[in-house]
Amino acid sequence: MGMKVLVVGSGGREHAIAQALVCSGGITLYAAMARRNPGIARLAEKVLIGRETDVKSVAAFAREQGIEAAVIGPEAPLEAGIVDILEDAGLLCLGPARAAARLETDKAFCREMMVRHGISGCPFHRTFHGAEEAADFIRDHPEDLVIKPIGLTGGKGVRIMGEHLDRDGAIAYVRKLGGKVVLEERLIGEEYTLQAFSDGSHLVPLPLVQDHKRAYEGDTGPNTGGMGSYSLPDHSLPFVTASEYEGALRIMHDVIGAMRREGHPFKGILYGQFMNTGEGPRVIEFNARFGDPEAMNVLPLLTTDMSEILCHIGEGQLSSRHVQCEHKATVCKYVVPEGYPDGPRAGERLELGNPGDALVYYANVEERGGSLYTLTSRTLAYVGVGDSLTAAEQTAEKAAGNVRGKVFHRKDIGTPALLAKRIAHMEELRHEA
Numbered sequence: 001m002g003m004k005v006l007v008v009g010s011g012g013r014e015h016a017i018a019q020a021l022v023c024s025g026g027i028t029l030y031a032a033m034a035r036r037n038p039g040i041a042r043l044a045e046k047v048l049i050g051r052e053t054d055v056k057s058v059a060a061f062a063r064e065q066g067i068e069a070a071v072i073g074p075e076a077p078l079e080a081g082i083v084d085i086l087e088d089a090g091l092l093c094l095g096p097a098r099a100a101a102r103l104e105t106d107k108a109f110c111r112e113m114m115v116r117h118g119i120s121g122c123p124f125h126r127t128f129h130g131a132e133e134a135a136d137f138i139r140d141h142p143e144d145l146v147i148k149p150i151g152l153t154g155g156k157g158v159r160i161m162g163e164h165l166d167r168d169g170a171i172a173y174v175r176k177l178g179g180k181v182v183l184e185e186r187l188i189g190e191e192y193t194l195q196a197f198s199d200g201s202h203l204v205p206l207p208l209v210q211d212h213k214r215a216y217e218g219d220t221g222p223n224t225g226g227m228g229s230y231s232l233p234d235h236s237l238p239f240v241t242a243s244e245y246e247g248a249l250r251i252m253h254d255v256i257g258a259m260r261r262e263g264h265p266f267k268g269i270l271y272g273q274f275m276n277t278g279e280g281p282r283v284i285e286f287n288a289r290f291g292d293p294e295a296m297n298v299l300p301l302l303t304t305d306m307s308e309i310l311c312h313i314g315e316g317q318l319s320s321r322h323v324q325c326e327h328k329a330t331v332c333k334y335v336v337p338e339g340y341p342d343g344p345r346a347g348e349r350l351e352l353g354n355p356g357d358a359l360v361y362y363a364n365v366e367e368r369g370g371s372l373y374t375l376t377s378r379t380l381a382y383v384g385v386g387d388s389l390t391a392a393e394q395t396a397e398k399a400a401g402n403v404r405g406k407v408f409h410r411k412d413i414g415t416p417a418l419l420a421k422r423i424a425h426m427e428e429l430r431h432e433a
């Protein structure tokens, strides 16, 4: 029978988590999800369909089924205190308690914590609770600012002056938000993601990944949840130097230490979104969970068992021995409905075609009468794993290109041309600095 493990969440990230759990053997999988993800459902012994933030119902399901451990995919149930209630019910959880999840769910807390502990990489910022003070600050501040609502917005709340808004637009936006905002300096550089497992004391990093937020090729179009991502065989990225990487990793260690000292040890996946600037790494934000799509890059590379990682985290004895990844490249491409993100065409039938060697992760897709249909968000993801980036890219591209239906994907993710652009941009910024 093995250990009974629950995965919470219904997206591509959770399908990848479920797959990694099942691959580690000795696990019986259960799932709690807002809607039926056909990929996860196929792997699970039993599923609960219902709101993931209804943490009491999830806990009741866990008790009824005798579930022993849980991996929490999305942030909303963390904010609703799912780990607190599941730990009370005796489960071992991969995910932080509500108070530690504030790193993600309260952007003002996150910035203030970094300042309190003198953690480097924190951009210049101010926190506001009233619209008029925030408006005055914008009026008097000569440089462009980034406006961030303090709470969770599903990745859609950030506005950048000089990109999305002018000064008057920025003032109107903070008024619309009721003044509960963090205003911070606009950073210029290349973004990347550093994800790590932590048991509250120890931190073990996973390969670096770069996500692509913009909907269209060449990083144009509206922001999305992430259109795809890649990682390289050396687990680094060619536009990040060894010392820049060390700087980012140090920041992550410092955050784990700070949260422990504050009495809220962070246990789970710490996700650092960094801006590599000409002056080194700066923190865009922390998330309290795997990234979606970034989970789909790192989890297929794991050669050590997720079930064992869970146990070592439970014992507070996590070390790098327990988290080993293959030295391969990965490219993840999301297939999304035409019109996504602003006017997605839902209810369109898809024919997947032959995925070849690509891994397939279902996301926001409905299975009806043996066919798959789009919903309003990202539909499904293909991941190529290969000895080189080119090989991984071709595997993912071929699979995504074989899908028939009213959908699209970004053909440029993981291509040499895109990488060359990032490298040239960083060289220019370091030269200016």
Ligand code: AMP
Pocket: 123, 146, 155, 156, 157, 158, 160, 184, 185, 186, 187, 188, 191, 213, 273, 284, 285
């Ligand atoms: P978030 O919702 O915090 O992930 O922010 C969404 C996106 O806004 C990030 O991926 C960045 O591209 C951008 N962003 C956030 N903060 C900053 C900043 N201080 N400077 C420049 N861009 C930023």
Ligand code: GLY
Pocket: 155, 211, 225, 226, 287, 290, 291, 292, 293, 294
């Ligand atoms: N890929 C960005 C996120 O998961 O928040």
